[in-house]
Amino acid sequence: MNKHVAIRASACPHDCPSTCALEVEIREDGRIGRVRGAADNSYTAGVICAKVARYAERAHHPDRLTVPLARTGPKGSGQFAPISWDDALDRIAQALLEAERSFGAQSVWPYYYAGTMGHVMRDGLNRLTHAKGYSRFFSTICVNPAWSGYMAGTGRLAGADPREMGRSDLVTIWGTNAVATQVNVMTHAVKAR
Known part of the structure; x- marks a missing residue:
């Protein structure tokens, strides 16, 4: 049985506004x-969602992709072969440069918004988008109008800090299932009881 040899501080990489502070055990075998x-951490307060609590299972799962794959057969055939990271990045860069040369930088639309898109991942892509002059967008097509309306109504970039909920006389959580999707919000909301 592996014992842990160290605890390392980290942050959750998921697409979630909490960006939870983490304590990660490193085992003797380095996993x-x-x-x-x-x-x-006053926000995380020792609580994280089940998805991140089981992160080691995902990171070390035998079916997890650990190298880039290139399609070797027709699209939809499921035929792929491993390639090096350098080759994968070169292929992507070449495709982006070709699109810019042929159709202009605005022809590249770096659309994303799902999965592991925390601050580091998302903002890294934003830097590339701005540096290259690619098409601009704000979040997703469905989120943009809602966010614009929120900003017009409140003038703030964020809502109330969930840590303030414990001092509230009334807490209303509307339009979200905080028990399932925002455990840290719920952790602070129950302090208002």
Whole structure:
């Protein structure tokens, strides 16, 4: 049985506004062990969602892709072969440069918004988008009007800090299932009881 040899501080990479502070066990074999919310962080307060608590299972799953794959057969055939990271990045860069040369930088639309898109991943792509002059967008097609309306109505980039909920006389959570999707919001909301 592997014992943990160290606890490392980290942050959740998922597409979630919480960006939870984490404590990650590193086992003797160098693999990730248990993942917990950082107890000394006032927002996370030792609590994280089930998805991240089981992160080691995903990171070390035998079916997890660990190298880039290139299509070797017709689209939809499921035929792929491993390629090097350098080759994969070169192919992507070449395709982007070709699109720019042929149709202009605005022809590239780096659309994303799902999965592992925390601050580091998302903002790294934003830097590329701005540096290259690619088409601009704000979030997703469906989120943009809602966000614009929110900003017009409140003038703020964020809502109330969930840590303030414990001092509230009334907490209304509308339009979300905080128990399932925002455990840290719920952790602070129950303090208002």
